[in-house]
Amino acid sequence: MSPGLIYALAGALLFVLGATGVIVLANLLRKILAFNLLGSGAFLVLVGLAQRDGGTDPLPQAMVLTGIVVAVAATALALALLRRLHRLTGQTRLPDEKEHG
Amino acid sequence: MSAFARFATVLLAALFATTLVAAMFNLGAPTVDLPGAVAAQLTHSGVAHPVAAVLLNFRGYDTLLEVAVLLLALLGILGVSHDDGVTTPTPPGEPVLQALARMAVPFMILTAGYLLWVGAHRPGGAFQAGVVLAAAVVLLNLARVLPAWTRPGLLLRLGWVSGFLIFLAVAAALISQGHLLQYPPAWAGALILLIEVGLTISIGLIMSGLFLLLTERQTSP
Numbered sequence: 001m002s003p004g005l006i007y008a009l010a011g012a013l014l015f016v017l018g019a020t021g022v023i024v025l026a027n028l029l030r031k032i033l034a035f036n037l038l039g040s041g042a043f044l045v046l047v048g049l050a051q052r053d054g055g056t057d058p059l060p061q062a063m064v065l066t067g068i069v070v071a072v073a074a075t076a077l078a079l080a081l082l083r084r085l086h087r088l089t090g091q092t093r094l095p096d097e098k099e100h101g
Numbered sequence: 102m103s104a105f106a107r108f109a110t111v112l113l114a115a116l117f118a119t120t121l122v123a124a125m126f127n128l129g130a131p132t133v134d135l136p137g138a139v140a141a142q143l144t145h146s147g148v149a150h151p152v153a154a155v156l157l158n159f160r161g162y163d164t165l166l167e168v169a170v171l172l173l174a175l176l177g178i179l180g181v182s183h184d185d186g187v188t189t190p191t192p193p194g195e196p197v198l199q200a201l202a203r204m205a206v207p208f209m210i211l212t213a214g215y216l217l218w219v220g221a222h223r224p225g226g227a228f229q230a231g232v233v234l235a236a237a238v239v240l241l242n243l244a245r246v247l248p249a250w251t252r253p254g255l256l257l258r259l260g261w262v263s264g265f266l267i268f269l270a271v272a273a274a275l276i277s278q279g280h281l282l283q284y285p286p287a288w289a290g291a292l293i294l295l296i297e298v299g300l301t302i303s304i305g306l307i308m309s310g311l312f313l314l315l316t317e318r319q320t321s322p
Contacts, residue, residue, distance in 0.1 A: 008125055016118040023110050024102065049125070057136045058151035062160065065152070066167045069228055069304075073174035076311035080178040083315070 004052035011044025026093045028085070032078045039071045147289025149222035156226065157293045161282035165272060168265045168300065171307050175261060175314075179253075182314050194245030202244035209237035217301050221290070227297040231304025238309035242316060250313040261310065264303025268296050 014037055021034025043064045050057035086092055102110075139151050139159065146154035156164050213230040220226030241247035250257070271292055272282050284292050 005125065009122055012121040012125065013118055016114050016121065020111060020114040024107050026102070049128070052128075053130070055136060058139050058155050059135045061152050062155035063163070065156065065228060066163050069167055070170050072308070073171045073311065076315065077174040077177045080181050080315055084181040
């Protein structure tokens with residue numbers, strides 16, 4: 001098992017962990033964190049799978065570099081929206097979410 | 102979400118994870134040799150580093166749209182973070198921290214310039230350089246040397262859009278080449294450097310904005 005494949009497998013697990021968090025958690029800050037975990041998992045899969053045979057591939061690396069920047073921007077926007085929601089309603093969860101989490 | 106729905110979701114996720122892992126163990130060899138294709142065209146790209154060549158030449162439109170997404174996120178933040186007059190009383194900055202920040206920032210700007218220049222043939226480039234610039238701005242804000250950006254002026258707004266506009270202008274000027282962002286090989290290096298300089302400044306300012314537009318307004322000490 002090559003190191004690239006180990007990275008990809010860890011990425012797949014992180015992706016599933018993040019996806020589950022986005023669905024299950026009610027608190028929006030936790031949802032945003034879970035979403036970032038999901039994204040990092042996808043990046044690990046992209047880079048890891050591309051170099052599972054040893055050699056590196058510049059194409060997925062460039063895509064992941066683009067993806068990281070977009071993920072940072074999306075996270076900042078999500079945090080700004082969350083803070084606005086908190087300032088307007090005092091809540092950190094969506095109105096239709098019940099207790100839990 | 103009920104306890105049963107949560108349990109079902111976690112169970113489905115575990116099943117999904119198992120499927121993914123099994124699929125990765127059974128992957129065949131790739132059918133197209135993309136690293137080979139990039140290496141074959143590298144001499145025509147204007148830069149010597151394969152990742153930089155992919156980012157700014159072979160798939161330049163990805164980078165163009167990426168800057169557009171950054172700008173969109175910034176516009177969204179500008180829209181929801183209007184100045185509501187809420188300020189938090191903060192203690193004045195620590196003198197040691199302020200002095201350290203003032204000493205560190207010139208070196209961070211130097212590092213950003215190095216990363217920008219070295220991006221053509223080694224790991225580095227506009228994004229790394231821009232993020233180092235943004236880190237310098239954030240450091241100044243945390244040390245209370247630089248206040249939060251409450252009302253962005255014209256110069257700052259121009260800085261935010263300049264990278265995207267330069268990139269767009271180059272793309273529009275080259276549209277007669279047939280494909281989007283197909284540089285003439287003789288000019289590729291110079292055009293990529295021009296785009297990267299614009300991107301570095303813009304990305305640095307946009308990333309700083311993501312923090313300095315959202316940070317708490319401070320009352321002046």
